[in-house]
Amino acid sequence: MAKISDTSNRHNSMIPSFLYSPSSLQKMINSSTISMPESSSGFMIPSPSEPSRKIEMYSPAFYAAGAVGGTLSCGLTHTAVTPLDVIKCNMQIDPAKYKSTSSGFGIVFKEQGxxxxxxxWAPTFVGYSAQGAFKYGLYEYFKKYYSDIAGPEYATKYKTLIYLAGSASSEFIADVALCPLEAIKVRVQTQPGxxxxxxxxxxxxVKSEGVLGLYRGIVPLWGRQVPYTMMKFASYETIVEMIYKHAIPTPKEECSKTLQLGVSFGGGYIAGILCALVSHPADNLVSFLNNSKGATVGDAVKNLGLWGLFTRGLPLRILMIGTxxxxxxxxxDSFKVFVGLPTTGGVAPATVPAPASAT
Known part of the structure; x- marks a missing residue:
């Protein structure tokens, strides 16, 4: 019965199995539990680490879990690095006053305590919590959606394109939720009064610039966040696959959850460095436009200079975004493990060629 159910699930979802590969041990446990007659055992005590109700892959509950995990991951982390964000934004807006990271911390402490x-911190927490919910929840949805369109063979062959398309689609929508809060955040951080x-x-x-003023930075925000997220998800999936393929001799399914979560952090940190490099010019534009009423992209380029657009505040942002x-x-991934889902990423299987007779 369990075998028929597994076959049905694989038939209903065309997404390649390497995108989500649950532990083979867990499959054996589930199989033995399902096929065991009630009379063969008086009672069974589940393991404390075993979820009482398994979330079905690609169900509404699965995407809801992705949204909750995204809310926690983005809202908490962005709020935690608010001090670095304050210094970064002020270095971008007023480089004559905030000449370096160390002097920036000293100036803020002396003037504001x-x-x-x-x-x-409040617009940061609310804005990035909303963004994280859409970003991660919709990424899970679009990754499966585009994989189903491509079919198993092409989804495996062009998996990086699937990651890029899924992350771009999810971030485009997520930024609509983030943009108003980002505008408030920058104004509060760079104008103490x-x-x-x-x-x-x-x-x-809103009284000063109207409701539409909250979305004045939406295009630069897309310019910053969409490439950032595409790099974040695609590079992360690729890096994690390479770690399991070349650095860890044990298959992912046999690795402990602690080791898998360590890979999640390490792969994410490396991906974050690449994200910072790709999205930094747009980040400078977002800070400049949200700080100055009526400012344009041309004003930003003229004020910052082309070199400054790519480098101003970059070392601090690499540290911040990597962490x-x-x-x-x-x-x-910790939240996914907590609710009984596999961690993100893994080793892609080799594509099986079609039989000669079929050709």
């Missing part, structure tokens, strides 16, 4: 390092936080900053911003991305994948 410890509270100055956490200015804008503007507002204390989200509760008074949002109505003040951020590694922590996000760790939290996200």
């Amino acid at each position: 410890l509270r100055g390092f956490y200015r804008g 503007f507002a204390r936080g989200l509760s008074d900053g949002l109505p003040k911003f 951020l991305t590694g922590s996000q994948w760790l939290i996200y």
Whole structure:
């Protein structure tokens, strides 16, 4: 009965098995539990680590779990690095005053005290929690959707394109939720007298620039976040596959959950460095446009210079985004393990050629 169910599930989903490969031991446990007659055992005590109700892959509950995991991973991590974000944004906006990371910390502490390092934490938490829910939940959806369109053979052959398309689609939607909160965050962090936080900053911003003003930075935000997320997900999946293929002799299914989560963090940190390099010019544009009323992209390029557009605040952002991305994948995959789902990524199987008779 369990074997028929497994075959049916594989038939209904055309997504390649390497994208999600649950432990073979867990399959044996599930199989033996399902096929065991009630009379053969008086009672059975489940393991504390074993979820009481397994989430069905690609079900509404599966995508909801992805959204919750994304909320936790993005909301918590971005809020935790608010001090670094405060310094980074001020270095981008006022480089004459904030000349370096160390001097930036000193200036903020001298002028605003410890509270100055956490200015804008509320819009950061709300904005990136909403963004994370859409980003991760929809990535899981679009990854399967595009894989089903391509079919098993092409989805395996062009898996990187699947990752890129799925992440771009999810981030495009997620940024619509993030943009208003990002505008408030930048204004609060770079203009200390503007507002204390989200509760008074949002109505003040809307009164000054209107509701549409909250979305004035949407195009630069897409320019920053979409390439960032495409690099984040595609490079992460590729790096994790390479780690399991070349650095760890044991198949992923036989590795402990602790080791798998360590791979999630390490792969995420490396992916975060690549993300920072790709998205940094757009990050400078977002900070500049949200800080100056009526500013244009041309004004930003003229003020920052082409070299400054690519390099201003980059070392600090590499540190911030590397830590951020590694922590996000760790939290996200930890949540998936907690609810009984496999961690993200793995080794792709070799494509099996079609039989000569079929050709």
